[in-house]
Amino acid sequence: MDEALDLAALHAAHVLTLRARFDRALSACGYSGVLVHSGSLAPIFRDDQTHPFRAHAWFKAWVPLHEVPDCFLYYEPGRTPVLLFHQPSDYWHKVARPPRAYWTAQVDLRPVADRAAARAALPRDLGATAYIGEPFRGLAAWGVSAANPPGLLARIDYDRAVKTPYELACLRAANRLAARGHRAAARAFAGGACELEIELAFLRACGAREQELPYNPIIALNESGAVLHYQMLERTPPAEVRSMLIDAGAQAGGYASDVTRTYSFADADFSSLIERFDEVQQALCSGVHAGVDWRDVHLSAHRLVAELLHESDITTCDAEEAVATGVSSVFLPHGIGHLLGLQVHDAGGLLRSPEGGEIPRPEGHPHLRLTRVLEAGFVVTMEPGIYFIDPLLDAARGDARAARINWTRVESLRRFGGIRIEDDLAVTASGTENMTRDAFRAELGSPGAPGVPER
Numbered sequence: 001m002d003e004a005l006d007l008a009a010l011h012a013a014h015v016l017t018l019r020a021r022f023d024r025a026l027s028a029c030g031y032s033g034v035l036v037h038s039g040s041l042a043p044i045f046r047d048d049q050t051h052p053f054r055a056h057a058w059f060k061a062w063v064p065l066h067e068v069p070d071c072f073l074y075y076e077p078g079r080t081p082v083l084l085f086h087q088p089s090d091y092w093h094k095v096a097r098p099p100r101a102y103w104t105a106q107v108d109l110r111p112v113a114d115r116a117a118a119r120a121a122l123p124r125d126l127g128a129t130a131y132i133g134e135p136f137r138g139l140a141a142w143g144v145s146a147a148n149p150p151g152l153l154a155r156i157d158y159d160r161a162v163k164t165p166y167e168l169a170c171l172r173a174a175n176r177l178a179a180r181g182h183r184a185a186a187r188a189f190a191g192g193a194c195e196l197e198i199e200l201a202f203l204r205a206c207g208a209r210e211q212e213l214p215y216n217p218i219i220a221l222n223e224s225g226a227v228l229h230y231q232m233l234e235r236t237p238p239a240e241v242r243s244m245l246i247d248a249g250a251q252a253g254g255y256a257s258d259v260t261r262t263y264s265f266a267d268a269d270f271s272s273l274i275e276r277f278d279e280v281q282q283a284l285c286s287g288v289h290a291g292v293d294w295r296d297v298h299l300s301a302h303r304l305v306a307e308l309l310h311e312s313d314i315t316t317c318d319a320e321e322a323v324a325t326g327v328s329s330v331f332l333p334h335g336i337g338h339l340l341g342l343q344v345h346d347a348g349g350l351l352r353s354p355e356g357g358e359i360p361r362p363e364g365h366p367h368l369r370l371t372r373v374l375e376a377g378f379v380v381t382m383e384p385g386i387y388f389i390d391p392l393l394d395a396a397r398g399d400a401r402a403a404r405i406n407w408t409r410v411e412s413l414r415r416f417g418g419i420r421i422e423d424d425l426a427v428t429a430s431g432t433e434n435m436t437r438d439a440f441r442a443e444l445g446s447p448g449a450p451g452v453p454e455r
């Protein structure tokens with residue numbers, strides 16, 4: 001089937017689902033309509049520049065318009081959503097033209113020159129309309145009933161965890177782009193490139209600017225792999241290249257992929273640790289299906305990682321003891337995964353019900369971003385890691401955990417930083433679709449297992 005036609009049909013069905021979700025949520029919260037802002041350009045302090053623009057997720061859910069600030073989506077149950085498309089008179093910047101694309105048939109698109117025109121295009125009385133977005137100066141005079149009412153957002157965010165077939169198609173496309181980027185980055189690493197050159201290779205292969213990625217790539221050589229959200233880019237290669245941890249995703253239709261691979265440059269011991277770690281990651285992926293409580297996935301990940309730590313001579317106690325005493329958290333201090341979609345860390349991961357409330361994280365695991373029971377249609381990341389993080393190791397050295405860690409082995413591995421392997425999984429009724437491995441297979445002809453990069 002023609003891909004554009006296919007996407008148009010998928011998007012039409014997606015908007016129907018979105019409308020049904022909003023119909024329920026608006027009625028439950030007593031609103032007659034909703035107004036969603038795409039976001040504003042944020043000025044830089046005492047400058048005439050602005051920060052790169054990123055459209056809000058709640059707006060992108062309706063239309064894949066991520067480059068145009070100051071658009072509004074107005075929806076009233078039973079009526080076609082109205083897209084107020086910002087088309088200013090501006091000879092300094094390129095003014096976006098009203099789009100004609102696979103999705104435009106689903107909205108009543110009206111160009112507006114500025115906010116005053118946008119307000120004039122809306123119903124006179126917005127007294128029962130909820131506003132979603134960052135409040136802007138002058139919003140009070142628009143007469144909306146409430147800005148970002150928590151009850152409405154909870155319902156919308158709760159539902160958003162279940163992706164529509166259109167959203168799954170976008171997430172697959174975002175993974176295929178990321179796979180291309182990862183292949184180019186792995187080649188650059190194998191050729192001895194510095195961190196900045198590796199990022200440039202990733203961007204070129206994705207055909208994207210940095211601001212178009214869902215998050216700034218984490219490209220860390222050697223010890224820097226231990227910095228979980230490493231944000232620097234060294235301009236020269238290290239004297240000895242040992243390892244690379246690359247966590248980088250791409251966007252398609254406003255949806256994110258979030259993919260991590262770790263490579264050993266030439267060290268056989270580190271490379272076999274990565275291979276064993278990949279087996280652990282794949283075993284964890286195979287335990288994911290609808291009905292599973294993500295808190296249990298997180299805790300079983302700690303057990304499996306703790307077994308590998310013991311088997312690899314990094315710890316001296318068994319897995320149960322390592323988890324109970326917090327030793328596994330020295331090496332794996334972050335959550336095992338999170339919801340993925342319009343945002344990298346998608347909203348609603350802790351919600352107890354559509355009415356709100358929070359499902360608490362397991363004690364001792366403060367960074368877990370998802371505590372819900374999985375349903376078919378959820379998309380989650382699976383991203384176990386083991387890292388050699390100086391401040392966490394220093395803290396463990398000073399207490400009862402010290403005796404459970406093989407410090408000589410830790411010292412020999414510190415120079416590699418750490419390992420993280422991250423795939424994006426769509427939950428199905430019976431298991432999962434591994435969007436990342438499928439994408440690597442489609443783009444590379446191999447599942448893209450981490451380890452030693454292609455040369």
Ligand code: GLY
Binds near residue numbers: 215247258344383422
């Ligand atoms: N790239 C951020 C994360 O993996 O959650």
Ligand code: MN
Binds near residue numbers: 422
């Ligand atoms: Mn990631």
Ligand code: MN
Binds near residue numbers: 337338422
């Ligand atoms: Mn992630």
